[in-house]
Amino acid sequence: xxxxxxxxxxxxxxxxxxxxxxxxxxxxxxxxxxxxxxxxxxxxxxxxxxxxxxxxxxxxxxxxxxxxxxxxxxxxxxxxxxxxxxxxxxxxxxxxxxxxxxxxxxxxxxxxxxxxxxxxxxxxxxxxxxxxxxxxxxxxxxxxxxxxxxxxxxxxxxxxxxxxxxxxxxxxxxxxxxxxxxxxxxxxxxxxxxxxxxxxxxxxxxxxxxxxxxxxxxxxxxxxxxxxxxxxxxxxxxxxxxxxxxxxxxxxxxxxxxxxxxxxxxxxxxxxxxxxxxxxxxxxxxxxxxxxxxxxxxxxxxxxxxxxxxxxxxxxxxxxxxxxxxxxxxxxxxxxxxxxxxxxxxxxxxxxxxx
Amino acid sequence: xxxxxxxxxxxxxxxxxxxxxxxxxxxxxxxxxxxxxxxxxxxxxxxxxxxxxxxxxxxxxxxxxxxxxxxxxxxxxxxxxxxxxxxxxxxxxxxxxxxxxxxxxxxxxxxxxxxxxxxxxxxxxxxxxxxxxxxxxxxxxxxxxxxxxxxxxxxxxxxxxxxxxxxxxxxxxxxxxxxxxxxxxxxxxxxxxxxxxxxxxxxxxxxxxxxxxxxxxxxxxxxxxxxxxxxxxxxxxxxxxxxxxxxxxxxxxxxxxxxxxxxxxxxxxxxxxxxxxxxxxxxxxxxxxxxxxxxxxxxxxxxxxxxxxxxxxxxxxxxxxxxxxxxxxxxxxxxxxxxxxxxxxxxxxxxxxxxxxxxxxxxxxxxxxxxxxxxxxxxxxxxxxxxxxxxxxxxxxxxxxxxxxxxxxxxxxxxxxxxxxxxxxxxxxxxxxxxxxxxxxxxxxxxxxxxxxxxxxxxxxxxxxxxxxxxxxxxxxxxxxxxxxxxxxxxxxxxxxxxxxxxxxxxxxxxxxxxxxxxxxxxxxxxxxxxxxxxxxxxxxxxxxxxxx
Numbered sequence: 001x002x003x004x005x006x007x008x009x010x011x012x013x014x015x016x017x018x019x020x021x022x023x024x025x026x027x028x029x030x031x032x033x034x035x036x037x038x039x040x041x042x043x044x045x046x047x048x049x050x051x052x053x054x055x056x057x058x059x060x061x062x063x064x065x066x067x068x069x070x071x072x073x074x075x076x077x078x079x080x081x082x083x084x085x086x087x088x089x090x091x092x093x094x095x096x097x098x099x100x101x102x103x104x105x106x107x108x109x110x111x112x113x114x115x116x117x118x119x120x121x122x123x124x125x126x127x128x129x130x131x132x133x134x135x136x137x138x139x140x141x142x143x144x145x146x147x148x149x150x151x152x153x154x155x156x157x158x159x160x161x162x163x164x165x166x167x168x169x170x171x172x173x174x175x176x177x178x179x180x181x182x183x184x185x186x187x188x189x190x191x192x193x194x195x196x197x198x199x200x201x202x203x204x205x206x207x208x209x210x211x212x213x214x215x216x217x218x219x220x221x222x223x224x225x226x227x228x229x230x231x232x233x234x235x236x237x238x239x240x241x242x243x244x245x246x247x248x249x250x251x252x253x254x255x256x257x258x259x260x261x262x263x264x265x266x267x268x269x270x271x272x273x274x275x276x277x278x279x280x281x282x283x284x285x286x287x288x289x290x291x292x293x294x295x296x297x298x299x300x301x302x303x304x305x306x307x308x309x310x311x312x313x314x315x316x317x318x319x320x321x322x323x324x325x326x327x328x329x330x331x332x333x334x335x336x337x338x339x340x341x342x343x344x345x346x347x348x349x350x351x352x353x354x355x
Numbered sequence: 356x357x358x359x360x361x362x363x364x365x366x367x368x369x370x371x372x373x374x375x376x377x378x379x380x381x382x383x384x385x386x387x388x389x390x391x392x393x394x395x396x397x398x399x400x401x402x403x404x405x406x407x408x409x410x411x412x413x414x415x416x417x418x419x420x421x422x423x424x425x426x427x428x429x430x431x432x433x434x435x436x437x438x439x440x441x442x443x444x445x446x447x448x449x450x451x452x453x454x455x456x457x458x459x460x461x462x463x464x465x466x467x468x469x470x471x472x473x474x475x476x477x478x479x480x481x482x483x484x485x486x487x488x489x490x491x492x493x494x495x496x497x498x499x500x501x502x503x504x505x506x507x508x509x510x511x512x513x514x515x516x517x518x519x520x521x522x523x524x525x526x527x528x529x530x531x532x533x534x535x536x537x538x539x540x541x542x543x544x545x546x547x548x549x550x551x552x553x554x555x556x557x558x559x560x561x562x563x564x565x566x567x568x569x570x571x572x573x574x575x576x577x578x579x580x581x582x583x584x585x586x587x588x589x590x591x592x593x594x595x596x597x598x599x600x601x602x603x604x605x606x607x608x609x610x611x612x613x614x615x616x617x618x619x620x621x622x623x624x625x626x627x628x629x630x631x632x633x634x635x636x637x638x639x640x641x642x643x644x645x646x647x648x649x650x651x652x653x654x655x656x657x658x659x660x661x662x663x664x665x666x667x668x669x670x671x672x673x674x675x676x677x678x679x680x681x682x683x684x685x686x687x688x689x690x691x692x693x694x695x696x697x698x699x700x701x702x703x704x705x706x707x708x709x710x711x712x713x714x715x716x717x718x719x720x721x722x723x724x725x726x727x728x729x730x731x732x733x734x735x736x737x738x739x740x741x742x743x744x745x746x747x748x749x750x751x752x753x754x755x756x757x758x759x760x761x762x763x764x765x766x767x768x769x770x771x772x773x774x775x776x777x778x779x780x781x782x783x784x785x786x787x788x789x790x791x792x793x794x795x796x797x798x799x800x801x802x803x804x805x806x807x808x809x810x811x812x813x814x815x816x817x818x819x820x821x822x823x824x825x826x827x828x829x830x831x832x833x834x835x836x837x838x839x840x841x842x843x844x845x846x847x848x849x850x851x852x853x854x855x856x857x858x859x860x861x862x863x864x865x866x867x868x869x870x871x872x873x874x875x876x877x878x879x880x881x882x883x884x885x886x887x888x889x890x891x892x893x894x895x896x897x898x899x900x901x902x903x904x
Contacts, residue, residue: 199744199768199769200770202745202853205846205852205853208854208863209854209863212860212861212862212863215862216862217862218862218863218864219864220844220854220863220864220865220866222744222799223744223745223768223770223800224744224745224769224798224799224803225800225868226803227802227803227806228799228802228803228832228868228871228872229560229832229866229868231833253770253773253774256807257769257803257807260807260810298766299751299766306755306758310754310764310766311765311766312765312767313765313766313774313775314771315774318774
C-alpha cells in the first residue's frame with residue numbers, strides 16, 4: 001500500500017537522521033556545520049508534513065513535537081535542531097491563523113487583560129480542518145529553506161560595512177560564517193587576520209590555511225598569546241554555536257577569555273551568527289550548559305603514570321555574557337545584544353519554548 | 356689652530372679627524388693634565404679604528420664625524436669598562452648613523468664650529484669636576500643617590516634585528532672577539548663565535564626580534580675543538596638553544612656553575628692583570644650564549660655581579676687566591692639569592708595558604724612548585740589546578756612533580772580557564788622578571804590568567820626573588836620579547852597536520868611568543884624574599900639594592 005510504504009520510508013529517514021546526530025556530536029568539534037544541520041532538519045520536517053497522517057493543525061503540531069523531542073534528545077548540544085522545529089511550529093500557527101482569517105497581530109499581543117480574559121479560547125484553536133493548510137505550510141517551509149540557504153551570503157554582504165583597510169582582525173577557532181565574511185571583505189580591502197588556534201582541537205589551523213588561499217595575511221597564535229597581542233588588534237570577529245535568549249553566547253572554549261581581553265582594550269567584539277542559531281534558552285550553568293569530551297585530548301594516555309591520580313577536564317563550550325558583546329551581525333542585519341529578546345519573540349511562539 | 360685650518364682646506368675628511376685628536380692632545384697638555392693610562396689606551400684604540408676605516412674606506416663621511424662627536428663627550432672611563440666601552444659607541448654609533456642618514460649634510464664650517472663649541476664646554480666642565488668623578492656621562496647604570504640616572508642606555512642588540520647597521524655591528528663585534536682570543540692557530544674554515552641566522556617568515560609586528568629554529572643549532576658552524584670558547588660554555592649554549600635547560604632559575608644557576616668551571620680553568624697570560632683580562636675573556640662567551648638564546652634578566656644580573664666581583668679583585672692578589680675568592684663569591688650568590696630566597700618566600704607564602712584552598716598555578720615555575728611542596732609538608736589541606744598551554748606544555752612537568760609529592764591535582768588547558776575559575780580561591784604565578792614600572796614579565800599566558808582571575812575576583816599572587824628585578828620598563832609584549840621556533844605550533848591530529856607546509860604558503864605566519872607582560876593592576880601581591888610588597892614597590896627595592904652596592 002502506498003500509504004504504509006510512505007510511512008516506513010519516513011520513519012527510516014527519521015531514524016537515520018537521529019543516528020547521524022548522535023554520531024557527529026561525539027567527534028572533535030562539529031563535523032558538519034550548523035547550517036547543514038538546520039537545512040536537513042527543515043527538509044525532514046517538510047517531509048513529515050507531506051507524508052505523515054494528520055487531519056488538522058493540532059495533530060500536525062503534536063507529531064512534530066514528538067519527533068522534535070526525540071531529535072533534541074539525540075544531541076542536546078546541537079540547538080539548531082530545536083530552533084528549526086520551533087520555527088516550523090510557528091509557521092503552522094501562522095498559516096492556521098491566516099486560514100481562519102484572523103490577523104496575527106491580535107494573537108500576539110499579550111496584555112495582562114488578554115491573559116486573564118481569553119485564557120480558554122486558545123485550547124481548541126487548532127482543531128479546525130482546512131484543505132489548503134498542507135499546501136500553505138509546505139510552501140512556507142520552502143521559503144524557510146531558501147532563507148536558510150542564503151544566510152551566509154547575506155552576512156558576507158555586510159562585510160564591507162565593518163572592515164576598513166589595514167585593519168588587524170582577530171578570530172578564534174573555525175567558523176564558516178566568519179570565514180565567508182572575511183573572504184568577502186578581502187576581495188576589496190587589504191587587512192591582516194590573527195587566528196587563535198583554540199586548543200585542543202586546533203581548528204584555527206584549518207581556518208588559517210583556508211584564509212591564506214584568498215591571499216589574506218594570516219598569523220596563527222597559540223591561545224596563551226591572546227592577551228599579549230590584543231593591544232594591536234582593531235576588531236574581534238567571532239562565530240558562535242548558539243545565541244542565547246539574553247544576548248549571551250555559547251561559543252567554543254576560549255571565547256570568554258578573548259571577550260574579556262577585548263573589553264580590557266576596548267576593542268569591539270562582533271559576532272557573526274545567522275538567525276537560526278538563536279535559541280530561546282536562558283543559560284543554566286549547572287547541568288545543561290556544558291558539554292565535555294574525552295580528556296584524552298588534554299592529557300593523553302602516554303602520560304599513564306599520573307593519569308590515574310589526576311582529574312582532567314575538556315569542556316567544549318564557554319558562556320560569554322552579553323555585556324562583553326558589541327554587535328551581532330545576522331542575515332537580517334546588525335543588532336545590539338539588548339535587542340535579541342525582541343527578535344526571538346518574532347521567530348518563536350512563547351508556548352513552543354518548551355517542546 | 357691655523358695649522359688645522361690649513362689642513363682642513365684640503366677637503367679630506369679623515370684628515371680632520373686626526374686633527375681633532377691632535378687638538379685634544381694639545382688641549383690636555385695645555386691644561387697641564389697628564390694623559391692617564393686609560394686615555395692613552397682609548398686614543399690607541401681610536402687610532403686603530405681609524406686605520407681600519409681608512410683601509411676599508413667604508414661609510415659616508417658623516418658617520419666618522421658622528422663617531423667623533425659621540426666619543427668626545429665621553430672623555431675618560433676606567434679601564435675595566437673596556438668591553439662595555441667597546442660596545443657602547445657601537446650601538447650609539449648605529450642609532451646615530453641612522454639619524455645621520457636622515458639629516459641633510461651640514462657644511463664643514465658648521466661642523467667645525469659645533470665641534471669647537473663642544474670642546475670649549477668640555478674644557479670648562481672638566482675643570483669643574485677636578486676630583487675622580489669619572490662616572491658621569493658614561494652608560495653605567497650605577498648612580499649615587501643624589502644624581503639622577505643617565506637617560507642614554509645601551510639598546511640591546513636582540514631587539515634591533517630590523518636595523519641592518521646594528522646587525523653589521525654585531526657581526527663585526529663577533530669577528531673582533533674571535534680574533535682577540537686566538538694566538539697563531541687561526542682556523543680559517545670554522546667560525547669561532549657564529550652569527551645565527553633567522554628562520555622562516557616573521558610576523559611584521561615582530562620583525563625587530565630574532566626567530567631561530569631549533570633544528571639548526573648554533574654549534575654547527577663552530578670548529579672542533581673550539582679555541583676561543585670554553586667547551587662547557589658550548590655545552591651550555593647548546594642546552595639553552597635546544598630547550599634542555601629552561602626556566603630562569605635553572606638557567607642562571609647553570610650559567611654560574613659554568614662560570615665557576617671557566618674560572619677554574621683560567622690562567623692569566625703574562626703581562627696582563629687577572630681583573631681585566633678575565634672580563635675580556637668572558638665577553639665572547641656571553642655573546643655566544645646570547646646567540647644561542649637571548650639572555651634572561653636574571654642571567655643579566657648575575658653576569659653584572661660577576662663582572663663587578665672580578666673587577667674588584669686587587670691587583671696584588673695571587674692567581675690561586677683570586678680564583679678561590681671568585682668561586683666562593685659565586686657560591687654565596689647562588690646560595691643567598693636563589694636557595695635561601697626561595698626558603699624565605701615559601702615561609703611568607705605558606706601564611707597565605709589556608710585549609711580547603713583551591714590553588715591555580717600556570718606552567719612550571721620552580722619557585723611555585725617549591726612553595727606548594729613545602730605547604731603540603733606543613734600539613735595544609737589544599738588542592739591544585741594546573742593550567743597548561745600549547746606548544747610548550749610545561750604544565751605537565753609541574754603536574755608530575757606535584758603528583759609525586761601526593762598533592763591532589765586537576766589539569767586543564769588555558770582555553771578552559773573560564774570554566775574552571777569559579778572553583779578557584781587563589782592564583783599563584785611565577786615570574787621571569789619584575790620590571791621597574793611594576794609590570795610582571797612572565798611566560799606567555801600569565802597575563803591572560805591574571806585578567807580572567809580579576810574578572811572573577813580571585814586574588815593573584817606573584818612569587819619572585821629579588822635578583823630577578825630589573826631596571827627596564829616595558830608596557831606591552833611587543834617591543835622586547837623572544838620568538839621561539841615557529842614549527843612548534845604544527846600539530847598532527849587524526850593523521851592530518853594543516854600547517855605542515857606553512858613555509859610554502861605566502862601569506863601565512865606562525866607566531867610563537869615566549870614572554871608577556873602583566874599590568875600591575877591585575878596583580879594583588881608580590882611575595883619576595885624581602886617580604887610581601889605590592890607591584891608598585893619594585894623601584895623602591897631596586898633603589899635600596901643599588902644603594903647597598
